[in-house]
Amino acid sequence: MRPVASLVTALSAASVVAAAPPLPVPGPAPPKDVNPFQGKTHFVDPAWTAKLDQTYAAFKQQGDKVNAERVRKIQKSMSTFVWVSRMSELSNIDNAIKAARQARLRTGKKQIVGLVLYNLPDRDCSAGESAGELKSSEKGLERYKKEFLKPYAEKVAAAPDLDFAIVLEPDSLGNLVTNMGIEFCAQAAPVYREGIANAIASLQFPHVHLYMDAAHGGWLGWNDNLPLAAKEFATVVSLSNNITAFGAKGPGPKKTNKIRGFATNVSNYNPFNALVRENYTEWSNSWDESHYASSLAPFLEAEGLPAHFIVDQGRVHLPGARKEWGEWCNVAPAGFGPAPTTTTNNTVVDSLVWIKPGGESDGQCGFPGAPRAGAWHDEYVQMLVQNADPSVYA
Numbered sequence: 001m002r003p004v005a006s007l008v009t010a011l012s013a014a015s016v017v018a019a020a021p022p023l024p025v026p027g028p029a030p031p032k033d034v035n036p037f038q039g040k041t042h043f044v045d046p047a048w049t050a051k052l053d054q055t056y057a058a059f060k061q062q063g064d065k066v067n068a069e070r071v072r073k074i075q076k077s078m079s080t081f082v083w084v085s086r087m088s089e090l091s092n093i094d095n096a097i098k099a100a101r102q103a104r105l106r107t108g109k110k111q112i113v114g115l116v117l118y119n120l121p122d123r124d125c126s127a128g129e130s131a132g133e134l135k136s137s138e139k140g141l142e143r144y145k146k147e148f149l150k151p152y153a154e155k156v157a158a159a160p161d162l163d164f165a166i167v168l169e170p171d172s173l174g175n176l177v178t179n180m181g182i183e184f185c186a187q188a189a190p191v192y193r194e195g196i197a198n199a200i201a202s203l204q205f206p207h208v209h210l211y212m213d214a215a216h217g218g219w220l221g222w223n224d225n226l227p228l229a230a231k232e233f234a235t236v237v238s239l240s241n242n243i244t245a246f247g248a249k250g251p252g253p254k255k256t257n258k259i260r261g262f263a264t265n266v267s268n269y270n271p272f273n274a275l276v277r278e279n280y281t282e283w284s285n286s287w288d289e290s291h292y293a294s295s296l297a298p299f300l301e302a303e304g305l306p307a308h309f310i311v312d313q314g315r316v317h318l319p320g321a322r323k324e325w326g327e328w329c330n331v332a333p334a335g336f337g338p339a340p341t342t343t344t345n346n347t348v349v350d351s352l353v354w355i356k357p358g359g360e361s362d363g364q365c366g367f368p369g370a371p372r373a374g375a376w377h378d379e380y381v382q383m384l385v386q387n388a389d390p391s392v393y394a
């Protein structure tokens with residue numbers, strides 16, 4: 001006997017067919033909510049892969065052929081973001097554009113280039129390891145707009161044949177949500193807001209997809225912080241609507257600036273899908289980055305912001321590596337995380353990406369012998385190779 005449920009389904013399916021609307025009339029397509037990573041190759045940065053030659057040589061010297069070959073595989077296909085962390089690094093954009101165009105010619109595949117925009121005045125106001133070159137007390141905000149944002153925007157605007165995913169100012173707004181007790185952060189707050197609002201206003205191009213930094217699950221993912229974070233992001237996006245690109249404030253034509261979404265876990269170590277729920281995550285619903293994205297999404301939507309994410313999996317700690325969630329500096333043991341992919345099994349997540357290039361230090365902390373932030377640390381990257389997620393070598 002057929003179960004009743006299928007009979008009901010069959011009947012309702014029939015009535016749906018009978019009531020089908022007339023065929024749609026051709027016309028302008030409604031604006032689409034497209035994942036910018038879909039159908040494109042995540043750009044592989046030759047400036048980063050070249051650094052791994054040293055790692056290859058080190059494994060060879062140790063007689064470790066298996067890991068040496070793994071390094072070669074990473075060099076061939078793993079995409080990392082290109083950081084522009086000071087004025088003198090603006091040329092990193094030119095180099096990335098040149099290399100991405102060559103890759104497209106060579107492979108025939110469209111490229112999406114990941115960039116990080118990271119040079120706010122009074123940068124890294126709480127941790128300090130990545131304090132930047134600009135100070136608000138020395139006209140830093142003016143210089144940021146004119147000497148950093150303007151050329152940054154001009155360079156990407158001149159390459160409409162490529163797509164760019166740009167992460168805006170890691171850690172900055174997270175500090176505004178939770179670190180207002182630190183005087184330097186409190187002082188930096190209006191500077192950060194105005195700086196990021198200017199970055200958003202300056203980078204409004206159809207081939208440029210902006211992801212504001214949303215820290216990580218262990219920082220803004222707690223129930224109390226989620227609504228505060230969403231409000232802070234909304235404040236900055238709406239501030240950007242009153243800004244004419246390149247810094248000149250003015251009433252300007254009424255416009256609504258667009259961002260694609262949010263970047264999480266930048267330079268942190270949280271897994272996207274945790275195998276083990278660590279004790280330090282306690283009652284948090286954001287106990288891995290997939291859960292964090294899902295927890296933050298409704299708060300973003302309530303503020304009228306797009307709930308789309310990219311998640312840094314450049315380095316992921318191994319289960320049990322940290323005693324506290326707050327450990328962020330050259331954490332060990334860790335490995336390269338899952339390879340960049342748009343297959344995320346979470347509809348709010350556009351892509352897993354490698355934003356922090358593995359091997360570049362977080363600062364002189366954590367792992368013994370770690371050099372200053374950004375400097376190469378081969379011993380550390382050898383560990384990342386040995387502990388990498390299997391998808392990296394698949």
Ligand code: BGC
Nearest residue numbers: 083085130357360362373374
């Ligand atoms: C450093 C930057 C560097 C970036 C990527 C940051 O911690 O401050 O100088 O470009 O990491 O490695």
